[in-house]
Amino acid sequence: MSDVSAILSQIRSYQSQIGTRGLEAAPNPNAVDFGRQAPAVKPASFGETLQNALQGVNNIQKESGALAQAFELGDPRADLARVMVAAQQSQVAFRATVEVRNRLVQAYQDVMNMPL
Template sequence: MAIQPLSIIRPATGQMTIESGVQPTPYEAQQSFGNFLKAAMNDVNKKQIESDKMTQKLVLGGDVELHDVMIAAQKASIALNATMEVRNKVVEAYQEIIRMPV
């Protein structure tokens, strides 16, 4: 069994970098970050839906292997846990900023 490369991780599209000499406006940066978060949430949702479908097929006696169902469930679980950890860090950073004296 060959190990597949991480093709899921791809650079965000439409980003302007400092190396190119063009800095995005705050609005563009906000939109880019928002689009990135939306894409990440959609990816987590797809993994959850795929896991649910494979589990349903297994329960109904469909043509699916148990190990494939378990792998899909673990992928969905890891994606959700990573998303929750990122959310926790963002909330923690926000709370830290709020506590800063002006």
């Protein structure tokens, strides 16, 4: 069960990195309202959250590839340590995404196999 928690925390991390908003906390009924209306915040749906996480993984992989290419072309700003760290981050993000996909497929299969 800790694997699922780790994957969910990774998705939340990606979500915060790309600037999306999750579910907002309920407003405080004791808070003082100075006559201004707070903008309505639409909570992110599961699909949006998943799509944003996938876009985040894609961006990480693109950055890793660009950094590796810059290293191969001899760019002095792209040192080997940065390239290796970026490659590892990309690999971890992709593995987490595959694991989430596998869990979703398994959950779908479990629901479809439930007796009526």
